[in-house]
Each structure stands twice: as C-alpha cells, then as structure tokens.
Amino acid sequence: MNAADLPATNGDNPDWDSGTAELGHILMPGQLDLSHKVILYLEDITVSFDGFRALNKLSLTIDAGELRCIIGPNGAGKTTMMDVITGKTRPDEGTVFFGQTIDLTRLSEPEIAHIGVGRKFQKPTIFENHTVFENLELAMKTDKRVWRSLFATLDSAAGDRIAETLQLIRLAADADRLAGLLSHGQKQWLEIGMLLMQEPKLLLLDEPVAGMTDEETERTGELFLSLAGRHSLVVVEHDMAFVKQLGGRVTVLHEGSVLAEGSLEEVQADQRVIEVYLGR
Numbered sequence: 001m002n003a004a005d006l007p008a009t010n011g012d013n014p015d016w017d018s019g020t021a022e023l024g025h026i027l028m029p030g031q032l033d034l035s036h037k038v039i040l041y042l043e044d045i046t047v048s049f050d051g052f053r054a055l056n057k058l059s060l061t062i063d064a065g066e067l068r069c070i071i072g073p074n075g076a077g078k079t080t081m082m083d084v085i086t087g088k089t090r091p092d093e094g095t096v097f098f099g100q101t102i103d104l105t106r107l108s109e110p111e112i113a114h115i116g117v118g119r120k121f122q123k124p125t126i127f128e129n130h131t132v133f134e135n136l137e138l139a140m141k142t143d144k145r146v147w148r149s150l151f152a153t154l155d156s157a158a159g160d161r162i163a164e165t166l167q168l169i170r171l172a173a174d175a176d177r178l179a180g181l182l183s184h185g186q187k188q189w190l191e192i193g194m195l196l197m198q199e200p201k202l203l204l205l206d207e208p209v210a211g212m213t214d215e216e217t218e219r220t221g222e223l224f225l226s227l228a229g230r231h232s233l234v235v236v237e238h239d240m241a242f243v244k245q246l247g248g249r250v251t252v253l254h255e256g257s258v259l260a261e262g263s264l265e266e267v268q269a270d271q272r273v274i275e276v277y278l279g280r
C-alpha cells in the first residue's frame with residue numbers, strides 16, 4: 001500500500017467505504033453511505049442525568065470532509081455530545097446516523113471505533129515506555145501476524161504509512177525516542193497520529209490544544225487543516241484564536257442545544273452568543 005491507497009480526500013472516491021465493507025460481516029451496518037455528502041446526523045438528541053437535561057433536542061449535521069468547531073460555555077453539553085456519538089452514553093431520545101445508513105445508537109463503543117469514528121480525549125493515552133514509532137505501529141488496526149508471515153512486502157507499506165504519519169504529526173525526528181520523554185504537545189500529536197493509524201473517517205477532538213504552548217497550538221491548527229477533506233473533524237475548543245485559525249463553520253452549544261451556527265465572525269456578532277459565552 002502506498003499513499004495513493006490511503007483513504008481518499010473526499011466522499012466521491014469509493015475507497016472511503018472499504019474499511020466498513022471489510023467489517024460488514026461482523027457488524028452488518030452496511031457501508032458508510034456518503035452519497036448526501038453528510039457523515040454525521042444528530043437529530044433531537046436528549047440525554048438526562050437525574051432529570052437534568054445535558055442535551056436537549058440537540059440536532060446538527062457534519063459534512064463529509066468538514067472541519068467543524070463546537071464552542072459554548074462549561075456544561076453546555078459538548079463532551080456529552082461526543083459521548084453520544086461514540087456510544088459511551090446512550091441518548092434517551094433521538095437518532096445518530098453515520099452517513100445515510102449506519103445507526104450508531106445500535107452499535108457498541110468498540111464497533112463505533114472500528115467503523116471509523118476516532119476520538120481523542122484530553123489526556124493522551126500513549127504507551128510511555130515505547131518509542132514514538134512503536135506507538136504508531138501498535139495503533140495500526142491490521143493483524144500484524146498475518147502481515148509479517150504471509151505478506152512480507154506489505155511490511156514496507158506499513159512502514160511507509162508510519163513514516164507518512166510521523167511527518168504529518170511532526171515527530172519524524174523523534175521516531176526512536178521514548179514517548180514518555182515527549183513534551184505535552186508532542187504527546188498530543190502522537191495520540192492523534194495513533195488515531196490516524198486506524199484510518200478514521202470522523203475524528204472527534206475534545207479541547208485538543210488545552211495546555212499547549214502558542215506555537216504547539218498553531219502547529220496543531222496546521223495539522224487539523226491538513227487532515228480536513230480526507231477526514232471529517234469535530235473540534236471542541238474554548239481557545240478562540242485556535243478556532244479562528246481553523247476557519248470552518250462554528251456551532252455554539254448552550255444548555256444542550258444549538259444556540260447559533262455560522263462562521264466565527266457571524267457567531268461572535270450574535271447577541272445571544274455574546275450573552276451566554278463570549279461576553280462573560
């Protein structure tokens with residue numbers, strides 16, 4: 001496999017569906033159908049915790065290849081929304097569709113991860129006692145025993161993918177370093193690289209630049225911009241400079257529903273958004 005075989009840069013390429021098709025016999029969710037150019041539909045999602053509605057009839061859609069930012073005050077329901085998409089929390093009401101046909105509320109957390117939804121938590125979960133290279137190798141979803149014994153030539157292709165990812169996450173010079181020795185920002189990038197090794201179609205990133213230096217934050221923005229198109233990204237952030245750098249559509253969550261949506265300039269000018277969030 002070479003770069004040309006990696007997931008395509010948009011929904012027009014049939015390669016997009018290969019990962020799901022492969023697993024169809026296990027999951028039977030059908031192929032990821034991006035014919036309407038939409039990768040994720042949340043409709044009327046309600047999640048209650050002891051009577052308190054963390055999500056309240058939340059509806060939103062994410063286009064295939066889109067880079068979307070989600071902002072909003074603490075407790076607005078941003079993380080809960082990601083919990084619902086990834087199957088960690090089941091909605092009391094509402095539907096979650098991955099493409100046109102895959103109902104995520106019917107799949108388990110591992111199944112959702114397997115069909116192409118990757119999630120990055122705030123604290124990196126890397127193997128500190130392994131090198132950067134080994135971390136990426138371990139994250140690859142292919143059965144390594146089969147690759148090594150039967151398809152020796154594919155080993156170099158796997159190596160190529162790791163090399164490509166190392167470039168992307170700017171850790172090529174650190175490939176042989178122990179992951180535990182990386183800076184906070186580099187560890188975050190490594191975890192993103194590990195997610196990418198699983199070839200997710202949709203990436204969910206919850207406060208990815210929290211604790212990063214300004215320079216690391218800017219580099220992370222460049223990385224996300226380079227991933228958009230090939231992947232769809234949903235980024236929850238409080239850092240408005242970072243949201244501005246990403247430049248895509250912004251959804252403002254408040255009390256478990258969408259308060260506003262548009263360009264950053266548009267939502268920043270919205271009086272309701274200023275009142276509940278930006279003007280605090």
Ligand SMILES: Nc1ncnc2c1ncn2[C@@H]1O[C@H](COP(=O)(O)OP(=O)(O)OP(=O)(O)O)[C@@H](O)[C@H]1O
Nearest residue numbers: 049050053054072073074075076077078079080081
């Ligand atoms: N497991 C839970 N049990 C009870 N309440 C919860 C649970 N998870 C979240 N909540 C509540 O739901 C609301 C939404 O929380 P959530 O973590 O989704 O907000 P958020 O938008 O991610 O906020 P922040 O910007 O602070 O991360 C909060 O009031 C929170 O206390």
Ligand SMILES: [Mg+2]
Nearest residue numbers: 078079080206
């Ligand atoms: Mg949160």
